[in-house]
Amino acid sequence: EISARVNIVGNEFPAIQTVGAGAQECSGAEVSTNLTADHQKINLPGMQGDPAEYTSAIIANSSIVALMNEDVIRPLDDLVAKHGQGLKKNQLITINGKVMAVAFMANAQHLVYRKDILDQIGVEPPKTYEDMLAAAKMIRDQGILPNPVGGAYAANWNIAQEFNNMFIGYGGEHFKAGTAQPNVNSEAGVKALEMMKALSEYMNPDYLTHDSNATNAEFRAGNVALMNMWGSRAATLVTVDGVPQEVVDGFAIAGPMTVGGGSVPATTLWWDGWTVAKNISDEEAEATFVAMTHAIRPAILESDEIATQAVWLIDGYEPTPAAEGVFAAAQAGSVPYPMLPYMGLMHTALSNELADFMQGKESAEQALKDVEAAYTAAAKEKGFL
Amino acid sequence: MSSAATRKPLPLKIALWAFVTIWLLMAAFPFLWTLWGSFKVELDFFSIADWTNAITGANTERTHGSTFTGAGYDGAWVQEDFWRNVINTTFVCIFVVCTSLTIGTLGGYALSRSGFKYVFWLLITALIFRAIPPITLVSGYLPVFFDWNVWGFLPTAIIVLVAINQPFTLWMLHSFFESIPKELDESAKVDGCTQFQAFRRVIIPVMWPGVITTGLFSFLLAYNDFAVTSMILNEGNRTMIPAIAAFMGTTQTEGNVMFAVAAVVSATAPLFVMVLFFQRQIVSGLTAGAVKG
Amino acid sequence: MKHRTFFWFFLPTGLAMLVFIAAPLVSIVTQSFFAPHEAVLIEVENCGPFGCKKETTIDQEATAALREAEPMGRFVGFDVYLDRGHLAVTEVGEAWRNADGLGEFFGTLFNLPFYRALSFTLTYTFVCTPLLIALGFAIAISVNALHRKLKGVVIFFSLLPMIVTPLVGSLILFWMIDSRGVIGNFLQYLTNDPDLSLKASSPLMWTSLIVYGIWSSAPFAFVVFYAGLQTVPKDTLEAAQIDGATRWQQIRYVTIPHLMPLVTFVALIQLMDNFRVFEPIVGFSASAHATSLSWIIFNDLGGETQQLSAAATTSVLTVVGVAILLSPVLVRTWREFKGRT
């Protein structure tokens, strides 16, 4: 079917494994894959060579900018025109008018809760973080759970992501419009931090070490009634071995919450998609495009197992119950995670500087000042400022 | 072995035993706990709800009807073809150990037997080399390896592991060689050996404890390495540790920790055999009677 | 040994190090003096599954031209070394001028990422290293005194902390020391404090990391010393016995001096490894309480936007730090070395 080599680099979770396997169904030339959690460190050097080792990288909206920054992926417009009949319009990621990637699945954080416990205290699933706080207080006061709120607040990528959610929920903009100047040391920033701090009062005291795995474990153990969790984790949250029956039964999901009376939910939308390398021959590019398009053809959804693997953006996808949260997030007008060249630097700065505030070692203003200073130093070095 | 001088009085014996027992408990407890827990489900293993679950396996019983389950092992070995990674690891380990020891003993021996000033500077340089965090090195390799088209293969990883570990091997062997009397090589040289023959036929046999110990560390390095193997090997050539890491999942995706735990436990068994086998070599001190003075 | 013989003996290992360590080291040092070009940003419309949005992106043509002109990037000299992410001279100077008292100065200082990392790194290094050497030595002596048949098994179990993959080992321990884990519970029982959580307080987290550090590295010291013990000359020990040395004095005056090259070696290696402490911080998700230089490097390289110059700079600083740290040992080695020739 194809006539030139295809080599895919990407993350390794099941949905991407499915895509990789789909691409390998193609015959006529060798299709190899390298799906690993470290794909982000490999994909750039692997595509910088000429010819590039990888013809395609599977990325997300946060990581495509690294490839864009270094100019290693090619516009796909003509290939879309030639082979992309099966693709939906909204799958095409267009940057500056050129199609640079094809998305195939979506993700977002949203509310996950224990229906049984909320029923017990007689409240509806919270729509806002303020509601969440109130519900948490009730649960604690009634002695049901001492630490009813869960959150992936581990002092690394996770806590920065939670800040982003909250910050966006408060209407914050990370950068001064049209520039790379930081803008987090604002009212929205302070409020976001204060809300996080308020929530943390209801969390396990070790919350700064809890990433999403640990948070999920807490939920499964029945220690948590309310948390903001990734849609991609919802499907498997209670299906693993040994989860107590009341947790399985009480498990429920809902859309993302808003905060501070804002209308934009305090969450971000994510997509995963594939790109085609620039430093390869046109035949290889075409073969890659064909193989990748084949891998995400609507027919794959016929398998139930595959259908539940992700929130697919593919034509014909019917949301499973576990996907409702992500759909709700999209519908509620959530914003996508910013696709900016310097967003990564901001995320890193946030990861490193927020823990002090959470531990009460410094004020919110100081923490945000530190974030801006750290970001500025990094952005200067990278040439964005 | 048992002269009055080597016999120990009772209180000393008791203190010794107490100390060894406490240490063994400290050293082995987490592992034994893991071993026990590897037959449980994740919830019991981490036992957040109640730590006794890890022992009783309450949740395991609920799911599997028995307090023990081989699900983790089944998952890792059958479902995820962990044996492929084991084979890769074996391959990498054997070659890393052999190469490392071969070139390391040569170098370490030369360093210990040459009295010129540059020896000291070479040792210092090696030390400085070792100070570089491996991750920085590896990220430096990537563009070049991709350029040369050698990225992703086991031999590449082997060479890199050997090279990164050379400073350590050199220092360690150098320290061991220092403790071997010079008269031994001298006598071999007079008997007609070249420096190399003296090294191979006289020094190495006496050096076994040091060589085996160094080999053990080279082995563990190759076996436990994550920084290099995860970045340099492609998926098909993956060794155990990156594979285990993959079982653990990432922030946005679910892993299967029990697969990882089962894999770790089962990968330890061959090491047990190995250590038992090689401890004879470590134990046999051979310099006795070599020279007087 | 003649120069020529030495050369051939040393060639393979020298070559390996030259190609795979020296060369990258040169490029790391170079990189730390260069930064990427100024990015030319343009505002564009981006569309995706969730609609369209105005965003900035890099103007590829303009940037490509810049790259062409200066393939190495911008030469920035020591700028990166001195910026806030590293030595932060401006910030430190300011803090010094503005602080009332040392306490506040240090407060501000340790708010800077580099110095915060340094403070933990140094504490960790200087607490772990001596303790683990002592522990390793004690174990080696004890095991050596055991019955021959038992040794193998004991050695194996003693090695376990080192054998069990750090990746998984630290994860397991992470859960064990959780306030509801088995060790956490045990500690709560011991201290009679049901709220005790190792992970929630910085001092306790530091302690846990240090204990883990000792626990996981003591086997290394143990095995090295154990192997060294096998070559202790028997007649010298006997002479000491006759001279009236107690067991401890035999160890003190015969065994330890004999093992001295190995003690130096273990100290060097462990100082260095501890200075590069990284895995436990990640394994214990301890970055809220403790960071290290290696952790900063990892963080810089691991982000969505890789900060190569920053990472290179921190790497060079780490190497310099190690060199400073080891200098006393090195000076001693040098004296011994000179004494020998």
Next chain:
Amino acid sequence: MAEIQLRNISKRWGAFVGVDNFDLTIADKEFLVLLGPSGCGKTTTMRMIAGLEDATEGDILVDGQRVNDLEPKDRDVAMVFQSYALYPNLNVYENIRFPLRVRGIDPSTHDEKVRRASAMVELDEFLHRKPAELSGGQRQRVALARAIVREPNVFLMDEPLSNLDAKLRVSTRAQIKNLSHELAVTTVYVTHDQIEAMTLADRVVVMKQGVVQQVGSPTEIYDKPANDFVASFIGSPAMNLMSGVMSGGTFSTEYTEIQNLSAPDGPVTLGFRAEDAQVVDSGGQINAPIYTMELLGDATMVTVRIGGALVSVKADKSYRAEIEDMVSIHVPSEQCHLFDAQTGARLGD
């Protein structure tokens, strides 16, 4: 005070017998020398006394007290090792001082004691050196100084002078003897040099393959060797031994006829010492062709070959003859020793 009793001690490694049934009481203040060929168990015996080696069988008593289970350090012995066994990391001064330090002897006296000991073995110039930078003899002297620096109850010395030159040896020998008297310690001294044994010993123990052959004062051993082994081992040159036949008080063998001996008829071994015989112009008991001649400096050694055995006598240093010339040797019959041809045991007196 230290009387050492060795009660039937034996040492075996597997089937190999290192020391066999050694039974001896060493009196307090006695200077006992162990003498015997290489590998006969001298060192082993000494190590058992020191407590470095367990006796496979038998008891060791010091002053009537069984010490088999005592540690070396509690036996209060000082020992010079055949292999020196210096502390390589300590310099000469510290090596010598070591026993004082570990025994907790008043530090203010150390310096003096060390200097006295080192002066005794002429090591003053080398006090700051490490053992690796010493010559063989110097190392041995350090080992010696280390043993004498403290004043133990028992001295054990294993060939302490083997690497010293004649001059130093003579003076050190005298000093050892002196010291042992002055300190009134019991000394067990191993040597392969009979001059040393003769000059130093109160009593000599001659061993062979782990078995004691004779115990006695130097003169006893020299004048009345208990068997042909001792006879051939003691004296330099060794006693001349010839196999022959006794008949009616006359010993005869190739070239030889010695009369006036008192022993039963039958095959015997006859021995005499070189210095007891003289080269005479004629009429000697032995008349044989010269086999070799050696110049000794103060004398000439003339050797003849009798029944396969070499027989040497000293002639004057001016004596000159050609090899194969006949020589006549006078052997006084009262100076002859007779041994059983089978068992080697001494016959008569």
Next chain:
Amino acid sequence: MAEIQLRNISKRWGAFVGVDNFDLTIADKEFLVLLGPSGCGKTTTMRMIAGLEDATEGDILVDGQRVNDLEPKDRDVAMVFQSYALYPNLNVYENIRFPLRVRGIDPSTHDEKVRRASAMVELDEFLHRKPAELSGGQRQRVALARAIVREPNVFLMDEPLSNLDAKLRVSTRAQIKNLSHELAVTTVYVTHDQIEAMTLADRVVVMKQGVVQQVGSPTEIYDKPANDFVASFIGSPAMNLMSGVMSGGTFSTEYTEIQNLSAPDGPVTLGFRAEDAQVVDSGGQINAPIYTMELLGDATMVTVRIGGALVSVKADKSYRAEIEDMVSIHVPSEQCHLFDAQTGARLGD
């Protein structure tokens, strides 16, 4: 064929001089003995010949060829180390066989050669043992066997017999001498035992503190010591030396007056050998109180004290007297050696 020339070689460690300006040609097939007190540089000289130690200065030539830069193995020497240096992991058999193996000598001949060498040093029973299980003397014999097993051009032996008993020593000595002749190799032999030196050497080199004192045949060295050091070092017992004053052909000092000597007036040192003097009833040149008496077995050593120096003469083994009794000693003037009181150099002839 191996003539060894040592051209002004020196060895220094920092400021310390181990060997100073050693200049000597060792003829092909010569048996050269290095003799000197402990630490005088014997081992160091030998190690330089073997190539184990670099000469700080000077050249070493073998057959006219400069070998300073040759590896030990290319110098075709065999060496017995003072410290044995056995291979601890190999048993005795393999230790001895080692030089054959590494030199690629036809394996079928190994067994025979090894057995011959081991028989020579009486080690046959111990072939399967590891060095750690041997006695000191046995180890030394292994080292010896290892050196003689192949047939090199040069033998270097560093006190190869120091740990052997007298008997074995005599026989091994003879065998070494024999071997060196038979193989016609050049031999350099270090010993501190002058008997060994005398009996073995073609030429003896006497050293002191790194400096050669005298080179000559054993008789030369014995009869005409070049200075008082050599005189006092050679001979057992050592030559008696007395400080005194010459005036008109008469030497006089405490208790002593010796006439008929030819030397200029002034202070001198006079020496004579114990065996050249006799104890006489009266009328001897020396008349002094007895200081000590030692029983040597074949003789009695009588010592008197003259001006602080001890002077010994041998008396008959039956001689008996009390300490402090006066003794008269006859010293023939033609047997006296005179040395300069300052430089110690020999005076006259």
